[in-house]
Amino acid sequence: MSGASVGPRGETPVPAPVPETAPTPLVVDDGELVRGRIGVSAPRPDGTLKVEGAFAYASDLWAEGMLWGVTLRSPHPRARILTIDTSPAVAMAGVHAVLTHADVPGRKTYGLEHPDQPVLAWEDVRYEGEAVAIVAADHPETARRAARSIVVEYEVLEPVVDAEWAMTDEAPRLHPSGNLLRHVPIRRGDPDATGDVVVRGTYEVGMQDQAFLGPESGLAVPDDEGGVDLYIATQWLHVDREQVAASLDLPPEKVRLTLSGVGGAFGGREDVSMQIHSCLLALRTRRPVKMVYSREESFFGHVHRHPARLEYEHHATRDGRLVAVRARIVLDGGAYASSSTAVCSNAACFAVGPYAVANCHIDAYVVYTDNPPCGAMRGFGAVQACFAYESQMDRLAAALGMDPIDLRLRNAMATGDELPTGQRVAGPAPVAELLERLRAMPLPPPAMEGPRDVRELPGGVSNATHGEGVRRGVGYAVGCKNIGFSEGFDDYSTAHVRLQIAAGTPQADVHTAAAEVGQGLVTILGQIARTELGVDDAVVVPSDTTVGSAGSSSASRQTWMTGGAVKMACEAVRADVFSRVAERFGRDPTQLLLRDGRVVDASGAPIVALAELLGDDVVEATAEHHHRPTFPLDPETGQGDAHVAFAFAAHRAVVDVDVELGLVRVVEIATAQDVGKALNPQAVEGQIEGGIAQGLGLALMEEIQVRNGLVRNPSFTDYLIPTVLDMPPVRIDVLELGDPDGPYGVKGVGEPPTISSTPAVVAAVRAASGRPLTRVPVRPDDLVDPALLEGSR
Amino acid sequence: MQFIRPTTWSEALQAKADHPEAWPVAGGTDVLVELNFDRRRPEAVLDLSSVGELRPWTREDDHVRLGAGTTYTDVLRDLPDLLPGLTVASRGVGSPQIRNRGTVAGNLGSASPAGDAHPPLLASGAEVEVASVRGPRRIAIDDFYLGVKRNALEPDELIAAIRVPVAPGPQQYAKIGTRNAMVIAVCSFAVALDPVRRRVGTGIGSAAPTPRRAVEAEGFLTERLDGRGLWEGTGPLDEETLTRFGALVAAAAQPIDDVRGTAAYRRHALSVLARRTLTWCWDDLRARREAA
């Protein structure tokens, strides 16, 4: 047996070769598909199970003798806890433990970037739904009753719910550090630069939810030595482990995490939810403890997308060249920090979008309030900014009397241009090409005369129109975002690959801690191993913390980072195999290839079968893949090379709007996106369509409505996400321009579809309705002639 | 919690008499939500799904008698010609799964102001057939809704059936939802024209504490159609008539601002829906006349 370890932490990884940009064949023969090398739409290993409803999600976990954990949450957005009386719950038959903050043995707070959130609240509660006590009982119903019987005496305080106001001196301090969580200023060029034409606008983005279908759940199983195993649906096992271990006061190796079936994440599982709670209960009761949030609880159990208010001023020359952009962005971070500081920096870095602007004056703020905590969600700060700057670009085009695409083309960023942070965009930045491609795509045919199926009309099966009041509109938007973690974070992923002979055939086992959250990473990692090792049989084994960290399944980074780690580990395994061939057959190891389970020479002539070469040996290697270093932003000027790489996508939306009722039917969305390299074209399309659905949702319906700190719609009855009748066909043009830094030239795919789809839909609705629409989601009220509404008051 | 599962109607009535606190469950699409959200903890549940007598619908002269077990899917499949208003409303209920299980009687049992079945039943002058061990009685649909999610059933009574007149003329229904399927009505409206008896029926949903008719709008339109001899003609309705009708429908509503929409929008939307649905019905009537 032999092992190799390459790319230790901190070492610059071997740069990936710039891949050839030949288009990926979409049609492949069955053999190729089954073998599933990169570049083909290999089927998901978990696909059939999921479609048949047989896939085990975290909520399906079960252990002999397990107890059920339940959380008691604060009904108040801001209050002081005076007393907590758990005795009624403790006295209840079937209850095994009732814990409060006093029972947290280690660090009493947690958090992704700043551990400011109480594991269980003491003294203060800062948002509706904050966890105060936890209960384990032998039946979930008993646990719920027990939790309800706990008497918490609160001194209710007036919640701080306005982010602007929270920043002022008048507002009570919600945290010792004050209410301003982070301010990111960016100063570039001449602060006083002005243009011939100026447009101003103030925009708002409502609070979107990730709305993943599998609620938070996990199972904690204590061992006999004071340690614990946690089976959990999460996005990043190792960062969960760090936080769980800190609060349990255990060394990390006594806290072992295994990924359970994840029913969607979208950023909402980056923060800890029930991880610490279930482990506390398990260690206290010495029994396995399962926790599953209900749908309603889930709305209180994870962070949301930051609501934002964005004030913009765009200056341009008369011929449409951007001279200066000034922006002031205020993000409502809610009660706790989560990843707010990074979201804030993203909003600032991408505040002007994929345009080259010489003079920028940007201030982004993220603020503590008593609203629900906000954090990561697909698009991560770039979404809010994109809605504002793309709305501004349309406004500017109108003011200049220019075609909106021409205006964008005139200012489109290209490779070598700089962001407002001064960072040069080194990789492909095909902004103009994406827009030109969109423009060239045919439009869907105009609505037909005569009776139509109501499902094609605004209102759908509600039968609100048979064509009356319906106007068509077309809108465009383009956006960009960083891939991977930024601002100096040493982001890496670890992979362990074993090559062995099983039942006479070579098999590769791929082991990482990366979270499959529905995006299809399990498929991709297998494809990479098959490709690199020339085997048909590659098994992606369950993710857990017995292997090094893979980093988070977020920031569109996992194919790049963990895919890259698997590729490196396979390369090390391959090198080991070749050195054996060199030794045994006297061959030049640099002139060998692995193909179809055999070692062949450069001409393809077989030398030895792997089965024969390896026998009972296992060849294995662990690799760590780091991306190239990034740097912090200068705290005063916001200058710095903070990001690794950038992804771009553009969208065109065609909508029908019933302008009398303010209802919308999106007819078609067209998109062009550079994915670097489509390792699995079908998975790429899935990401693009799913991301667009989420962007459409933000444009038209998705909002957690919060009033005075209280959530008004914590259920799918009133938190609406698009149905199949809301989501139109998507016309996809995938570009594969090959990123010089990504393995195989890949680029993140997951987030860009969510970013500019929202402003594209809104632009189309604006075009159809003539209404200004400065807030998303757009409500019917915003679309109807205000005079008519006034008359109905 | 006790689970009672009668298999015959008389058993069901007896069970309800013995356990007036028992909560009937038909398709369960409202009941299960209430239970799962822990909003209600009934001591007993009375499952009606095995009572065979409740299942079918039958035609009795100029009425359709919808057994309490009739689902939206049943309506959609069997009754588009006899009960067109209820059929349009059924198409917009929930998803296929909900339409397969959910019953029209369950909608009445819940008596939510947003229930989609109510406006067409109001517009077509339906009757609710209820029964107890004390005997059956009929409740005019107008008298059935008493308040927000309250209906006229006595504690020992069950809904046996809903009697809906076979449509004597065109009927329409439209609702507002902020997505294109699977949505609770922000507001809704049904209209039914009876060219035989020269009557106009209406029903408003989700814009008052209970579903209700727009009585003045009905009166206005009936008078207008009679007074101008429009029932006989084949011409379109004039703009003024439509506008007035819409305004009277909106005036009959008593909406509130809530998480689904504003009162002002609801009133405005009702006036638009009223004009549109009336136009569709009227055009349909004209087409029938021209064909005749």
Ligand SMILES: Cc1cc2nc3c(=O)[nH]c(=O)nc-3n(C[C@H](O)[C@H](O)[C@H](O)COP(=O)(O)OP(=O)(O)OC[C@H]3O[C@@H](n4cnc5c(N)ncnc54)[C@H](O)[C@@H]3O)c2cc1C
């Ligand atoms: C996802 C989802 C989507 C939905 N969408 C819609 C929608 O678009 N439009 C809409 O109107 N509704 C909708 N609903 C609500 C529900 O489906 C309807 O109200 C349906 O008509 C209820 O019928 P049911 O047979 O399931 O009633 P159940 O849930 O079984 O019962 C409802 C009520 O009626 C009572 N009841 C039932 N039968 C009798 C009887 N024979 N005698 C006396 N009382 C009785 C029950 O005690 C209970 O109070 C939706 C529900 C869900 C879960």
